[in-house]
Amino acid sequence: MSVVEIKDVAKQFGDVRAVDGVSLQISTGEFLVILGPSGCGKTTLMRLVAGLEQPSHGEIWIGDRNMNGLPPRMRQIAMVFQSYALYPHMSVYQNIAFPLKAKRQELSKVERDEKVHQAAAMVSIGHLLSRKPRQLSGGERQRVAIARALVTEPMVLLLDEPLSNLDAKLRAAARDELKEFQRRLGITTIFVTHDQVEAMGLGDRIVVMESGKVQQIGTPQAIYDDPDNTFVATFLGSPSMNLLPTDHYELGFRPEHFLPATRVDGSDSIKFTFHVKRVEYLGSDRLLYGFVDGFPETSLTLAKLPISVDDPVEVGSSYEFAVRNLAIKRFDKESGLRWDGGKS
16 A cells, blocks of 8 residues: 555756656555755655645645645654754653644643653653753754654654764664664655665665656665666665776676676676776775776776685786676666666
8 A cells, every 4th residue: 555655746946847757656664765966856855745845746645635735734744854953942852742732633741741752662762851952962862853753643754864964883873773663663754865875774665866857766676786777877886886888888787796707607798808906995895996908998997806815906907807797787878778678
């Protein structure tokens, strides 16, 4: 069952088409990530779902109701912003309780207290209810913001880059916590980010956006393995996919699939002479930067190899490398689209 359905939605700001004909269906309990660079339209799309903006064209449905024209309070959604937007003069308890006071329906103090404690328990901050936001860590503030969103028991939870203010170590822990409680509660969640690591780690499905349009929708692994176009191929993956230009198309392959020829079955692969210009060590792996014979040196090519005495590599030397045919993607040079209907 689709909890959220976005039907051919567009949003125009003057001459700028921030969202351009987007259609999506988001299922009950799904964790959907909208991924893209700054200015791609992902936050505008979330604001349209939330009711903070109204579409110039198309429809947004939540449950069995058309949301067009309805204000946020009537949409059974809750939103967590990048800044968390906690009230500094209020305690954690008061911050979580605030949406309940703002709702038109009357709740008794006992009912309100029960809902606040339930929401706090969901994200393990029951022991922090008497504190003020300034007394909390970044991760604790994030959990307060999520508890405040959950206290109204929304059908859909909207998260707008909620991890971006955390340092790298805390961000990884917060991802795990967020995914765990989302699975436990089964709440339908839409998460906006520009960070591909967050997208790959959190999403049941990822929607990749660029220039207001959806470029591809799929599971994290499917999008990584089978990008529909060169934008997705180079945006998702760190380091990104190698692209080598030929007369009519571009050859694409991931750095981890570019291996010494001795490691690849020669009957089922394409071989290249690889000139190594620089080696970067990353603990268990190393990145080899260089170029391939027959292609411009400006077409920087990367190989990602595990640290191993079996594969000694020297800067300035050339080696025979290969890629299995199944790992090679071909993209049209003009449109950037995958050949053969998006499949290799």
